[in-house]
Structures are given as C-alpha cells and as structure tokens.
Amino acid sequence: MVVGKQTLMGINGDEAVAYAAKQALVDVCAVYPITPQTIIVEKYAEFVAEGEVHTEFVRVESEHSAMSACVGAAAAGARTFTASAANGIELMNEVIFLASSIRMPIVLAVADRSPSGPINIHCDQTVSLAQRDTGWIMLYCENAQEAYDTTLQAFRIAEHADVQLPVMVMLDGFVLTHTLENVYLLEDKVAHKFVGTRVPMEIEVGGQKIPLKLDPKTPITIGPLALFDYYLETRIQHHEAMERARPVISSINDEWAKLSGRKYGDGFIQSFEVDDADAVIVTTGSTAGTVRYVARQLRAKGKKVGLLKVRTFRPFPSEKVAEILEGVPAVGVFERTHSIGSLGGPLFNEVRSALYDRDKRPAVLGYYGGLGGRDLHPDYFETIYKELFKVKQTGELPPRPVKYISHRE
Amino acid sequence: MAKQKPSYKEIPAAAVAWKPATDYKTGDWRSKRPIRDTEKCTRCLICWVFCPDGAIHWDGEDLTFDLDYCKGCGICAQECPVECIKMETEE
Numbered sequence: 001m002v003v004g005k006q007t008l009m010g011i012n013g014d015e016a017v018a019y020a021a022k023q024a025l026v027d028v029c030a031v032y033p034i035t036p037q038t039i040i041v042e043k044y045a046e047f048v049a050e051g052e053v054h055t056e057f058v059r060v061e062s063e064h065s066a067m068s069a070c071v072g073a074a075a076a077g078a079r080t081f082t083a084s085a086a087n088g089i090e091l092m093n094e095v096i097f098l099a100s101s102i103r104m105p106i107v108l109a110v111a112d113r114s115p116s117g118p119i120n121i122h123c124d125q126t127v128s129l130a131q132r133d134t135g136w137i138m139l140y141c142e143n144a145q146e147a148y149d150t151t152l153q154a155f156r157i158a159e160h161a162d163v164q165l166p167v168m169v170m171l172d173g174f175v176l177t178h179t180l181e182n183v184y185l186l187e188d189k190v191a192h193k194f195v196g197t198r199v200p201m202e203i204e205v206g207g208q209k210i211p212l213k214l215d216p217k218t219p220i221t222i223g224p225l226a227l228f229d230y231y232l233e234t235r236i237q238h239h240e241a242m243e244r245a246r247p248v249i250s251s252i253n254d255e256w257a258k259l260s261g262r263k264y265g266d267g268f269i270q271s272f273e274v275d276d277a278d279a280v281i282v283t284t285g286s287t288a289g290t291v292r293y294v295a296r297q298l299r300a301k302g303k304k305v306g307l308l309k310v311r312t313f314r315p316f317p318s319e320k321v322a323e324i325l326e327g328v329p330a331v332g333v334f335e336r337t338h339s340i341g342s343l344g345g346p347l348f349n350e351v352r353s354a355l356y357d358r359d360k361r362p363a364v365l366g367y368y369g370g371l372g373g374r375d376l377h378p379d380y381f382e383t384i385y386k387e388l389f390k391v392k393q394t395g396e397l398p399p400r401p402v403k404y405i406s407h408r409e
Numbered sequence: 410m411a412k413q414k415p416s417y418k419e420i421p422a423a424a425v426a427w428k429p430a431t432d433y434k435t436g437d438w439r440s441k442r443p444i445r446d447t448e449k450c451t452r453c454l455i456c457w458v459f460c461p462d463g464a465i466h467w468d469g470e471d472l473t474f475d476l477d478y479c480k481g482c483g484i485c486a487q488e489c490p491v492e493c494i495k496m497e498t499e500e
Contacts, residue, residue, distance in 0.1 A: 101424065103423040164423075203422045212422070212423050222423065222424075222425055223424065224430075230424075233415075233416065234417070234420070234424040237417055237422055
C-alpha cells in the first residue's frame with residue numbers, strides 16, 4: 001500500500017484530537033474546558049491565537065451553551081466542532097438530543113470520565129454510553145492514533161449526504177487523553193482534501209429543493225413544534241438516516257486506509273484471533289489494547305483466545321457481532337461502565353441480544369470494572385479467559401451472568 | 410374520511426416546517442374569547458401592546474381580535490385600563 005508522507009509526533013490523545021480538528025478546517029468551535037478534555041480546548045485555542053486556523057472560537061459560559069452555539073453555527077452552514085467530558089456532557093444533554101434530531105453534523109469529542117458522585121475525574125464510559133439513545137453516531141477509540149484518525153473520519157461521516165448526523169468520538173480519560181504516544185499525522189493538504197468542504201443537506205419543502213441552512217434567500221423554520229401528529233414520523237426519518245450511516249462508516253474507513261495505511265476492521269468491529277477461538281472477550285476503547293496484549297500472550301501458550309473490539313457503538317453492528325461470535329463456546333463482555341438495576345450493561349445487552357436469533361448461541365458472561373479510573377491490570381482479563389474456559393469445559397453457568405471485577409471483595 | 414396526513418417519507422427531513430406558522434390556526438386552543446365594549450373602549454392600544462400573540466389588529470381607526478390566533482389568555486382584559494374587555498367562555 002502506497003501512503004503519503006506523514007509526520008510522527010509525540011502527543012497525547014487530546015492533542016491528537018485537536019490536530020485533527022485543526023486539519024478538518026473547522027469554521028466554528030464553541031467549547032468549555034473540563035478535565036480530562038481540557039487539553040483539546042487549550043491546544044485548539046493556541047491554534048486560534050497563533051493564527052494557524054481561521055476558526056470562530058466561541059468561549060461559552062457552559063457546555064449547554066457550547067452545544068447550543070454549535071447547533072446555531074451548524075444551522076448557518078458552518079463545520080462545527082466541540083469537546084467535553086462527564087458532567088459537561090450531562091449539562092449539554094438537552095441540546096445533544098436536539099442537534100441530532102434536526103440533523104446538524106456536529107463533531108463532539110468526548111473524553112470519557114466517570115460521572116459524579118463521588119466526584120471523580122478519571123476514566124469510565126458511563127456518561128458516553130448513557131448518550132446511546134440520543135441518535136448520534138458513536139465511535140470509540142483504542143489509542144491516540146485512532147483518536148486522530150477517527151476525529152478526521154467523523155467530519156466526513158457526519159457531513160455525508162446520506163447521513164447528516166452528528167458524531168461523538170470517545171477517548172478514554174487520562175488513559176488516552178493525557179498519555180503521550182507516537183501519532184502519525186497526515187500532511188495538511190492531504191487531510192484538507194480528505195475532509196473537503198461541507199455541503200449542507202438538501203431538503204424538499206413544498207416541492208422545492210433547498211439547502212438545510214439558515215439563509216434569507218430561502219427562509220425555513222428549523223426545530224419547530226411537532227406533536228402527536230408529526231413527531232413520530234420525524235423520529236423514523238432519524239432512524240433511517242442512522243441506518244444509512246452503516247455503509248458510509250465502512251467506506252470512509254476504507255478510504256482512510258488508502259490514505260494513511262491504517263484501518264480499523266470494517267469501521268465497526270476489529271477482531272483478533274477469533275476464528276478458532278474457544279473464548280472471546282468483547283470490549284471497547286483503550287481496554288481493547290490490554291485485552292489484545294493478554295490474548296497474544298495466551299495464544300503463545302497455545303490457548304485459543306480472541307478479542308472482539310467494538311469501535312462503532314451507534315449504529316450498533318449487531319449482524320457483524322453475531323456473525324463473529326456465533327459458534328464460539330464462551331464470550332465475555334467487559335465494560336468500563338455498569339447499569340445499576342439491569343441484567344447487564346449497554347454492551348452486554350447489545351451483544352447478547354444480537355445473538356438471540358442465532359442457532360449456535362455462545363454462553364455470554366458480562367463483566368463490569370475499571371470504574372472511576374480503577375487500573376485495568378492484564379491479570380483481570382486472564383481471569384476472565386479462565387472463567388470462560390471453565391464454562392466451556394463444564395457447561396455450567398454462574399447464577400448471575402454479570403459481575404464486577406477489579407474491586408476489593 | 411379525513412385526508413390522511415403525509416407519511417414519514419413525504420415530510421421534509423430534519424423536521425423543517427414546510428408551511429408558515431400562520432397556516433396553523435392556534436386559535437382553536439382557546440377556551441375563552443375576548444368581548445370588547447366598543448362604547449367604553451378609548452383606543453389607547455394598551456391591549457395591542459400586551460397581546461403576546463399579535464392577535465389584536467389596529468387598522469388606524471379601530472381594533473379587531475384575530476380569533477384565528479387568539480388563544481384566550483385574557484391578558485388584554487387584565488391590562489385594559491377602562492375594563493372594556495370581558496372574557497366569555499367558548500361554547
């Protein structure tokens with residue numbers, strides 16, 4: 001594969017996202033700082049101050065205002081970017097629903113941090129996963145390189161004519177946001193060509209095709225009242241747009257691979273040694289790196305273990321996940337979140353549900369851990385693989401399918 | 410049979426309104442309508458200023474209530490200094 005010249009930089013995940021946003025030629029960035037996302041804001045503010053970007057940088061007074069300003073700017077036709085974390089995402093929640101409902105292709109970087117309380121600034125994915133029904137496309141990154149690559153891809157996916165939906169790019173707090181890694185950046189001109197120019201969505205109003213854009217020449221009302229008579233129809237349109245994003249996410253992942261030499265599976269899932277595996281761990285984000293390390297070591301000892309990393313959580317790749325996992329004897333779903341009062345967490349429920357209609361359903365166990373930034377040691381995953389092997393050998397399932405790990409008993 | 414409303418495939422994407430707000434006759438929300446005593450009324454236009462729906466029209470000589478949009482809130486009756494507006498329950 002012939003790829004263009006790239007610059008190797010020692011940067012953290014937050015900086016990687018800021019560089020990607022810089023190369024994406026963002027028109028408007030309305031953003032409020034919050035740990036562990038702050039470096040994104042600081043770095044981007046530096047680009048603005050140095051005149052390296054021609055972005056309207058809006059210093060808003062809250063995250064609710066940040067997303068509101070992004071919606072306004074996007075409605076005016078601007079390419080729009082913002083970033084936040086935990087409590088900030090919770091505060092912008094009202095406008096997060098609105099942005100996707102009125103089809104504003106905003107890119108939001110989420111530095112995953114545990115929700116309060118007790119107050120905590122470290123990593124888990126509870127807050128971003130709680131956004132799963134907001135109608136946004138959700139992409140989870142494993143490392144700083146993927147954060148850079150995915151942020152640039154996010155603009156293309158969001159603004160694609162068939163999609164026109166906002167995209168969240170998740171990077172694990174501190175594990176990725178504050179950890180220095182080697183990251184390859186594309187040349188500016190190559191990145192600029194890749195993202196292109198934003199073309200507003202075309203809508204048909206009264207038999208006339210016009211751009212979805214606030215323009216005095218073609219006045220429209222964006223975000224009007226729709227009650228029991230029309231609301232449901234608008235929601236089904238939104239659902240269909242999300243379905244149309246599926247081929248787009250894959251094709252942009254392929255296009256990126258040609259440019260950069262880096263490919264993330266089919267854009268949705270990335271599997272490692274799953275073909276003949278007796279036990280597979282499914283996970284997302286930076287944990288996938290740790291599990292891959294463990295799986296590689298166990299493979300060297302002849303153990304048939306594999307990893308399935310879920311990169312795209314919305315739209316969820318149910319078919320693809322089921323295809324890979326059908327026939328595997330035992331599957332463990334590890335989540336850096338929990339769902340109190342539910343059988344399992346969001347990823348566990350998706351994976352198990354995806355397998356329900358399959359003939360050869362695996363035993364699926366769920367694991368919660370690493371909440372509040374609790375370090376995820378490779379030993380935990382070795383233990384999970386051991387438990388999965390035991391299930392395969394004995395055929396016996398534990399009384400409850402989901403449990404916590406990494407805590408003190 | 411009443412004409413069926415458009416399907417989700419027919420309405421504009423992104424929930425953009427495809428007709429002006431004036432096409433929605435919000436006056437049918439009203440449970441009380443304003444009745445003005447034209448003898449008592451001094452045409453001071455305080456009601457015209459206060460109407461939150463712009464449903465009171467002034468043609469330069471006299472006032473009319475636009476019942477297509479008047480939601481019957483009664484602010485005009487409350488604000489009228491000569492108390493010439495009464496709110497009457499709709500049938």
